[in-house]
Every structure is written in structure tokens, then in C-alpha cells.
Amino acid sequence: MNTATLDPAAYVVVAQVIHGPHVAPILGEGLFCSIKCAEIGVRELARSIGEREEGVTFELECLGRLVGCAVTRGGRVWAIQALASHELPTLG
Numbered sequence: 001m002n003t004a005t006l007d008p009a010a011y012v013v014v015a016q017v018i019h020g021p022h023v024a025p026i027l028g029e030g031l032f033c034s035i036k037c038a039e040i041g042v043r044e045l046a047r048s049i050g051e052r053e054e055g056v057t058f059e060l061e062c063l064g065r066l067v068g069c070a071v072t073r074g075g076r077v078w079a080i081q082a083l084a085s086h087e088l089p090t091l092g
Contacts, residue, residue: 009084013041015049015068020076028080038082039066046070046080 013028028045032038043059046068050057055072068080 011038011082013045013082015078015080017076018079042066042068042080
């Protein structure tokens with residue numbers, strides 16, 4: 001019998017400035033079914049920010065998860081990561 005084990009959460013990709021002039025966080029496109037699938041979104045958003053802001057990008061691993069980084073000519077350092085739905089801040 002072939003059974004698929006689904007991750008109990010949906011994942012979104014979020015980019016936020018961790019150093020330099022502040023701007024609003026950027027939400028990546030789409031939802032991902034697992035942290036492994038979300039790595040695609042992390043790479044794409046990091047590359048997009050690097051191109052748009054004329055910077056360089058690289059990848060790190062933190063606590064078993066891929067984290068994208070973009071260092072831009074405008075002096076910003078971005079961290080791009082996948083967050084599970086239960087890790088997102090609540091509004092209210």
C-alpha cells in the first residue's frame with residue numbers, strides 16, 4: 001500500500017530586511033506543501049530581490065532549513081525563509 005505523509009502545515013516564503021534601510025516584508029508567491037518544496041520559493045525570491053536591487057545572493061542552512069540572503073547596493077541585507085502557517089505572526 002502506497003501512502004503519502006503530508007506535512008501538517010502549509011509553507012509561505014517571506015523576505016525581510018535584517019540590516020539597513022527598512023522596507024515592508026515581501027511575501028513570496030504561492031503556498032508550499034513542505035519545507036523541501038518551499039526551498040524553490042526561497043531561491044526564486046532571493047534571486048528576484050538580488051536582481052531588482054542590484055545585489056548578490058547566497059544560501060545558508062539554519063536549523064535544517066534553507067535561508068536565502070540578498071545583500072544589495074542600497075545597503076540592505078535581506079533574509080528569505082519559508083515559514084509554516086503556525087509560525088506566521090497573527091494580526092490582532
